[in-house]
Amino acid sequence: MEIKPTTEELERAKELQRYENKWVALVDKQVVASGETMEETAKNAEKAGYKDFIFYLVPSSSVSYALPIWG
C-alpha cells in the first residue's frame, strides 16, 4: 500500500528537515524558534514573544528510525 503525501504534509516535513538534530519550539505545528539545547530554544521562543510552546527534537533525515529500547 503506497501512501501519498499531500502538499501540506510535504511542506511541513520539508520545514522540519531544516532543523534536524536541533530542538524546536512549536506553536500550532509551526516552528517558532530553535536551538542546540532546550534551554536555548526556550530563550529564543520567549524572545520571539511565545510563552506557550511545545518542544520537539528533530531527528536526522539520514537516519531510519528503529530503536527498540529496554532497561
Add this chain to the structure above:
Amino acid sequence: MGVRFDFTPRSTYDGMKYVPLVDVLFSNVEHGKSLKIECRIDSGADEIILPAEVGIMLGITLQTGERLEFQGFTQNPVAGYRHNVGMQILGDAHTYTVPCSFVFGLKTTGLLGIRGLFDNYKILFDLSKKQFELTPIEE
C-alpha cells in the same frame, strides 16, 4: 471515547515516513513545573524515555532516581535515571503519574513506551487513513 491524531510526515533519505507523534504535558510531581514535549509512540520501548535535558528543565535532580542502563540494538548501553512524573496527553483530559526514565545522550525526542502509555491507553493505528487513536483504559 478515543482521541484521534494525524500521523506526522517526516522526510528522510529514502522518502516520506509517517510517525505517530503526540503532544504531552509532563510535570514535576513535587512542585508542578511542567513542559510540553512532542513525543513518539514507540511500542518497542519498554517504558517512557526522555532526553535527560527534559528532566533537568523540569527541575528534577536526576541522579536521585533509580539508575538504569538502556540498550538500543547497536549502540553501547547508556545511563538513565527513573523518576515518577505527571503525564497528560494533550487532547485528552486524563492525567497519570508514570515512571519515566531520563537518558543521557538520547538523540531522539521522547519515546512513549509500554509502561506508562500502553498500560493506560488502547492504541489503534490506521496508516491507510494516516490516523491513530488513543482510548483511555478506564479502571
